[in-house]
Amino acid sequence: GPKRSGPELLCQLKEKVEVTTLTPELKPFSSLPWLSLLPPRPLTSDLGPFKSCAVVSSAxxxxxxxxxxxxxxHDAVLRFNSAPTSGYEKDVGTKTTLRLINSQVMASDDHRFLSSSLYSAGILVAWxxxxxxxxxxxxxxxxxxxIFQQYQKYRRLHPQQPFYILHPRMEWQLWDRIQENMAEPIQRNPPSSGLLGTVLMMSLCEVVHVYEFLPSRRKTELCHYYQRFYDAACTLGAYHPLLYEKNLVKRMNLGPDRDIYTHGRVTLPGFNTFNC
Ligand code: NCC
Incomplete structure (x- = not known):
């Protein structure tokens, strides 16, 4: 029911959300001419485990x-979409181990996905x-x-950079967990990159710190730290069930509430550190 405790929620995510990426033997990819562009093994077998990880929202x-x-x-840092580090190091750091990007970013001309050096650091994961x-x-x-046209183009231009595609099953398994923990019906749109990335890191790391997903005392209508654009929907959600995602993360937080207020920081345990 909607009043599940933090530990119960953590177990549901651990047991009912499969974090995996596309591999060449999966149908229909196994019969496509470009199958060899996909990494042979899923991300979770190639990477980690890490001790500590940071998820940096773009807020x-x-x-x-x-x-x-x-x-x-942190041993590994996850960033999202076109969130830069250059020029913002004091606030968001310099390290990028993984970058989770949505297919809109890959496809739109504005983001210059195929040519910009913004995407060249770390491992890419698309959804x-x-x-x-x-x-x-x-x-x-x-x-x-x-997504697949852009993926092929990017892989041919940057063959050395590891690049994975999330298995879409994960989106809806995660959405189901959100819905079953809310009393009211929520819109049937996939979770935000922020929550997808947080769960991805929980499968790779012992401890995950998520920054400014739950807003600190610096809470603002400024959408992104890197753009002069104001919209409260960026923090509360419009398309994505963001408010519900944040409610779940708040309930799973192992750190003190004070950390949220001062640092926008939530502490979550890696899936391999607890039993259900
Ligand atoms: O804005 P976006 O997200 O790239 O942000 C990444 C993740 O950070 C968290 N966030 C962001 C801003 C904010 N004020 N508060 C936050 O908590 C969210 O968890 C968010 O997922 C996305 O999820 O992929 C999203 O992408 C953008 C957009 O496509 C890209 O930034 C590229 O421009 C979407 N915006 C629009 O479609 C207009 C956004 O809805 C979701």
């Missing part, structure tokens, strides 16, 4: 946070809002944005 409240040094002390409970073949033929 405007990171601006003037001075959290850069603290973020860089696309797949239809609810569809199989891979169905999704392949009607992705939200042309």
């Amino acid at each position: 405007g409240s990171l601006k003037h946070s001075g959290l850069g040094k603290e973020i860089d002390t 696309d809002p797949a239809p609810y409970s569809s199989d891979l073949a169905e999704w392949y033929n009607r992705t939200d944005y042309p």
